[in-house]
Amino acid sequence: MQETEGEREIVTPGEVLGKASDLKAGKGSYVAPHNNTVYASLTGRRSIIRPSPDLPDQRPTVEVTGHKAHGAVPEPGSVVIARITKVMARMASADIMCVGPKSVQEKFTGIIRQQDVRATEIDKVDMHSSFRPGDIVRALVLSLGDARAYHLSTAKNELGVVSAESMAGATMVPISWTEMQCPLTGQTEQRKVAKVGA
């Protein structure tokens, strides 16, 4: 996808960017359903991105870029980095720190339920052998959950604990999918480890 030059005029919210039949709404724009028109939703520069030739939908995407962005907000399907704050028998609580590559400005809380820790033998999961408070985990946002917390999942190979401290205070290294080892003492601890290099 390449951007076309000469389409860089500044727009403000509510300005018409084009017709939905000709353009796809990207970041900083939206389609009004009553008239199928694409409008700007942010203040910034209008840019049109041409689609790859192999895509079936050959409409270019219009975006409004260069604006000051608000902090990242978790949404279903996004991969987040979170710190475990509390581990209970049936669930673990975590504070979301990053959504994709962006850090959050506000505190968002997530919960990992017992059935969402791993994909296999979900009824045999021991939460205390999967996470400990202070662990940094990579997780997938399943849903908005309730008003208090987002529902997170680590039920994929590439999801789980990415960084953890041992009792001795050193950062442990993963030695298997379920174990991490302290480099100072050699002691192993149980974790739901994220696949390295993912």
Place this chain on the structure above:
Amino acid sequence: MEIDRADGRTPNQLRPLACSRNILNRAHGSASWSQGETKVLAAVYGPKAGTKKNENPEKACIEVIWKPKTGQIGKPEKEYEMILKRTLQSICLLTVNPNTTTSIIVQVVNDDGALLPCAINAACAALVDAGIPLKHLAVAICCCLAESGYVILDPNKLEEQKMKAFVYLVFPNPILSVLPEGSLQVGGEPMEHGIITSVTHGVMSVDDYLHCLERGRAASAKLSDFLRRSLQSQLPSDSSKAG
């Protein structure tokens, strides 16, 4: 009928406008808006996790907190909060960040008439500064009706107190389009955005109200143009703040 105003303005003349954005460090977005001696500071915090009680968690929630210049918050301020909340809810894209709350703190710096329109304009500029997605901008104006039946725009405190009735009007910004002219017409008519909010105080006839509406809409184009220009001129050039 031409009338004399204490400050020498014509009936349709607005007080000098000033707007500045990104003036508070800790807020996610902020703006100050002044019309003559009336000045309001607005700060936006959020989106924060979770919605308020009795709010739809599948949509974003808007929370407005009004801070008077002095003293405690009273009934008029509570009403202002409610009007502001409903106005801002109608211009924000609430489906973009569901189950989140965005707080707008409105601090009155000085009140010399037309306070609510000034606050709405400040809040709108602050939302833009915070990068909150909006359907369109909103511009607010106050129209006053005197005992003799003439209409004046953007009154100061003294004029407001002398008037028989006044109306606060909030309009969406007129459509600017990159499309060729005529392509946005509905049934041969130019597509009208309409009105977002209308709050009346005092007694006025339907004809007087429609006259105020007409005068307010004409003046809103100037306000909208000023708001657009001030937003565009303060667009961040450094990519560190860019989304």
